Amino acid sequence: MNGVKWLFFDLGDTLVDESPPFEDSIRQLVQASRSLGYAFGEDELRIELLRAYEELHIQPMREALGRLVPKEDDRLAVRSGMKYRKEMEKPFPNALPVVRELAERCRLGVIANQSLGTAERLEQYGLLPYFQVICSSAELGVAKPDPRIFKQALADAGCLPEEAAMIGDRIDNDIVPAKQLGMKAVWIRQGFARNQRVPGPPEGPDAVITRLEELLDLF
Incomplete structure (x- = not known):
């Protein structure tokens, strides 16, 4: 990394x-x-x-x-x-402490397929202050795995693909499109996508984790 x-x-x-x-x-x-x-x-x-x-x-x-x-x-x-x-969605209990610590080491952004109001929900969760870039499908009118949402996030951040890592639960929506653009990628095996097949290089994840806390050892 x-x-x-x-x-x-x-x-x-x-x-x-x-x-x-x-x-x-x-x-x-x-x-x-x-x-x-x-x-x-x-x-x-x-x-x-x-x-x-x-x-x-x-x-x-x-x-x-x-x-x-x-x-x-x-x-x-x-x-x-x-x-x-x-309204039934809630941040994982370890999300806030992990994000807070990572924000001291890197700059953070969101690339997500979400309905309108992503920033407002992040604010309710106490997460918004730690993110400098938020790219949500509803606001942008383009959804993952379309590479345009990733390119917009990189442009908003002013960083090159090789300077960025994508962290997500879906191989198809998060890992493969990020790798195709030259980003690093970390697959977190949570939720219904936890058994998706992992592709080989160059589209496979750079790391696979099962808990958010493991990010603190990677970055």
């Missing part, structure tokens, strides 16, 4: 625990599907969701539901009543 001056973080399942709203979404989708006569349960949908992440589908939840609800009209009906409860 020599020469790294900037650390860019994904948010969902990297700094922020998405498991409560994801589990709530699973419950909602199963209940709505059963009202249409489908008999699968939460465990079955969870298994398909894990598989969809492993297979690098861009929209894993939609893919998983499609395998269990084959009729398009039924899928539309199920999804129409589903509400992702963003």
